[in-house]
Amino acid sequence: MxxxxxxxxxxxxxxxxxxxxxxxxxxxxxxxxxxxxxxxxxxxxxxxxxxxPERLLQFRVPWYDDMGNLHVNRGYRIEMNSAIGPYKGGLRFHPSVNLSILKFLAFEQVFKNSLTTLPMGGGKGGSDFDPKGKSDAEVRKFCQSFMLELNRHIGPNTDVPAGDIGVGGREIGFMFGMYKKIKNEFTGILTGKGMEWGGSLLRPEATGYGCVYFVREMLKTRGEKLEGKTVLVSGSGNVSQYAIEKCIELGAKVVTCSDSGGWIHDPEGITTEKLSYIMELKNVKRARISEYATKYTSATYTPVDSALDYNPLWAVKADVALPCATQNEINGKDADNLLAGGVYAVGEGANMPTTPDGVEKFVKEGILYGPGKAANAGGVAVSGLEMAQNSARYNWTREEVDAKLDTIMTTIHKNCADTAAEYGMPGNYVAGANIAGFIxxxxxxxxxxxx
Structure with missing residues (x-):
């Protein structure tokens, strides 16, 4: 500095x-x-x-479980910056949520949204509530209580939250219904809505697809394609699933995915059929990824070993890595293992999944490294497109949304690359993304x- x-x-x-x-x-x-x-x-x-932050909100969220017991969680909304548009950023429901994590996410969101070329400011919010293990009724009661307070601070021209970890279509629906009940108006105050009530086609796929589009553009700078590449993916949620889907579509072979319990390695590759099983496993059954290895004998499952100071998933030999799980999942030792295993392109599907020492190693080695604020901007980009469709009371086709997403991610890549070169750091997408977003x-x- x-x-x-x-x-x-x-x-x-x-x-x-x-x-x-x-x-x-x-x-x-x-x-x-x-x-x-x-x-x-x-x-x-x-x-x-x-x-x-321009505004930092913290509030209590009381709710009753199915046995009639009262629980009280903390709710947050960080309205970080509205210089170029209304606050935009997800809501995260997870026990790890605290002010530090939400401020980091909101800060990143400011630059990410700036890079999309769309008029959106940056914000983030959520709660330390854990939807896992809760009944639909308990999740509904929590979401309604959360929106009972949040509704005072959001609006289509003020702050438009979306989903994030722990907040999917179910949670968005419960919160939207409560907002509509309180305000007596049908307006686009949340994105990630169902298609039947104001959502956009391709929104669930957007972050994963966008990440792969960004990696595709990075590979183009070396005259290469994703076709034939071996890819490591972490996570097995929304972002991971659709990153895998787009990799398969472009001819790459994805050989890993994971959840909080452990990870699977399938040397034969995750096919379309196998991906459908993962989606049913995680989205419908809400089960563990370990069941994949039970169903498909080509795969091995390795549980998390808390005694290790690295994640063995990142030691698998490959060409491309897509960390799509959570922040700080790749440390310096993981970065060394990735480089030793032949990985030369990394696209961050999660927010800040690489620690500073890991980032330093990637940049020093000169590999193709797309930081989250650029590589995973596809999700918020399509959220912005959903806002536009809500304002127009009109829906674009899947092909139209995909084309716009592809264009946005291609533009983000060019902007990052050109800015890095302008400031004497060609190929440094970290510097390019930060500088372009900031200016x-x-x-x-x-x-x-x-x-």
Whole structure:
């Protein structure tokens, strides 16, 4: 960092020393912005403002389980930046949710949304509620209680949340129904809705598809295609499933996926038939990925070993890696294993899945490395397209949405690559994404008087 960015970071550490995820995300961005500050000192006031949320909401969420017992969870909404549009970003329901994680996600969302070319600000929210193991009735009661407070702070031109970990179509539906009941209006205040009531085709697929499109564009810079490549995927949720689907469509062979209990390795590759089984397993039965290895003898299952300081999934030999599970799932040792195993293209389907030492190794080795704020922007991009369709009271076809998503991801790649080259760091997509995303928001903040 130069003196300007370091001063901003030091203030953040002094104010929020117990928010490691947020500080990690900020450090990555600020390090990239050092050359920008040298050329554009007028952005210094922007730096001090952009790291502070415009609004930070915390509230209690009381709900009753099926036995009539009262539970109280914490609800949050971080409205980070609205310089280029209404706040936009997902809601996460998971026991790990806290202010640090949500501030990091909201901060990343500002730059990610800026890169999409769509007029969307950045926000994030959620709760430490865990939908796993809960009945539909319990999830419904929680979602209704959550929206009872959240409705005061959102709107189609103010803040439009979406889903994230633990928040799928079921949860979006319960929250949307409660908002409609409270406000007596049918409006697009959530994205990820069902097709019958305001959703967009391709929204479930968007993050996974978009990640693969970004990797495809990176490979093009070396005259290569995804066809014939061996791919490692982590996770087995929405993003992972559709990343696998698009890889299969483009002729690649995906050999891994995982959940919180462990991971499977199928050397023969996950076929369309096998992927359908994974989707039924995770989306309908809500079961564990270990059952895949029971059904398909070509696969082996390895449970998580908490004694290990690395994830053996990333030691499987391959060409491409798509971390699609959660933050900080690839550490420095994992990065070494990926590089040793032949991986030379990494596209982040999750938010910040690579630790700083892992990122440093990828950048130093000069591999094709697409950071989350660029590579996984497809989800929020199609959320923005859903907002546009809601405003027009019209739905585009699947082919139209897919074409727009492909165009957006191709544009994001070009913007990141061109910006990195402009600042003397060709091929560094981390720097390119951070700088390109920042400059657009910074110019808007300056034009509006940094309010």
């Amino acid at each position: 130069n003196s300007i960015t370091k001063a901003v970071y030091d203030k953040m550490v002094a104010k929020d020393p117990n928010q490691p995820e947020f500080l990690q995300a900020a450090m990555e961005v600020l390090e990239s912005l050092s050359p920008v500050m040298e050329k554009n000192p007028q952005y210094e006031p922007v730096l001090n403002a952009i790291v502070e 657009k928001v910074a110019e808007a903040m300056l034009a509006q008087g940094l309010v």
